[in-house]
Amino acid sequence: MNRIDRLTGMILLLQSHRVITAERVADHFEISVRTVYRDLAALGEAGVPIVAEAGVGYSLMRGYHMPPVMFTEDEAAALFVSGEVTEQVADDSLRMALRSALLKVRSVLPRERHDFLNRLQPAVGVWLSLHDGEDETGRPDCLMPLQQAVVRKRCAVLHYNAGARGEVTTRQVEPLGLMYYARHWHLIAYCRMRQDFRDFRLDRISRWEVTTDSFEGHEGFSVKEFLAEAITRHELTPVRARFSARAMERVKREMRCASMVPSRVREGWTEVEILVPCLDWLSGWLIGFGTEAEALDPPDLRGRLHRVASDLVTLYAP
16 A cells, blocks of 8 residues: 555544544554654644544544545455455344445445446355354344444343253343354353353354343453453363365365464475364364374374274274
8 A cells, every 4th residue: 555545544544433543543554653653744744633632542623524535446346345255254134234335335436336346246256155064044133233232331131052052041241242253253241140251152142132231341351362361261272283285175165264374384284273162073073084184283182083083993894
C-alpha cells in the first residue's frame, strides 16, 4: 500500500472509531507506531482536524467527515469473496445481515463495478465441507443475537449439551466473545453456574435466550489469553505429526483451523503442529492415513495409535 492510500485509509479508520490508539492503527496497517505518528502529523498539516487525547488515543473533530470514497475493482472483489466465505461459516442470523450490507455496498458502485462483479459472481465459489459429523441442520441461529449480547453486556441463558454427551444443562452466562476455530463457532463467556470462564460450542446449544439482565466487569478479559490458558491447562493438547506430500492435500482439506502450523519439510514429509481437544478422535483420524502419516508427539498419542493398529490386526486376522 502506497502512502497516499494509507493516509486515506487512516482518515477512514479514524472516522469509523470514536477514539483509537496509535498502536491499533499500527496493527491495522502493519506499520510501526513511529510511522503512525508521522502520518498523523502529515494529515494534521494537510488540514485534517485530528484530536489527540493523552493516554486515550486519537479521533477526528466532531462534525468532520471525509467525502465518500469509491471502491476499486480489487476492493469490490475482496468484499464479494469475503461475503462468499462468510456465507459458509455463518448462520442465518448473520447471513441475512451480511447480504443486506453487501446489497447496500453494491448499490453505490458505479456501472462498471457492477459489470465487474456480475462477471465475477458466476466464476467464484466457496464450499467448506463438513467433517467430524458436524450437522448444520437444527443449529440455532444465534450468532447475531449473541454478538449483540457481547457488545451490549446482556446475559444469555443456554441449554447446552456439554461434550455432546446428551446431558443438557441450563447455563446463565455473561457473553464476552465469539470465535470461529476448529470448524466451529464458539461463545466465550462467564458461566454463573460454574463460576468461571467457559468455551461453549454453538452447535451444542439446543436453545438460547438473550435476557434483559445486564452484567458488569470483565474489562480486562482477553479471549486470546483465555485460549492460551486453556492450552496451559491441557484442555487443548499440542500434537506433532508428519505427513507425506500426498497426505498433506487431505490434511489441508480436512484440518482447517487456525491452530494448525506446518513447521518444516524433510525429504518430502511435512511436520505439522496442531492443538486438539481430543486425542481419541485424532488417533482415529490419523489411522485412516495408513503409512502416509506418523504421530511424533506426545507419546500418549503414539500409544493410542499402537493399540488401535493392534485391534485392527486382531479384527482382520485370517
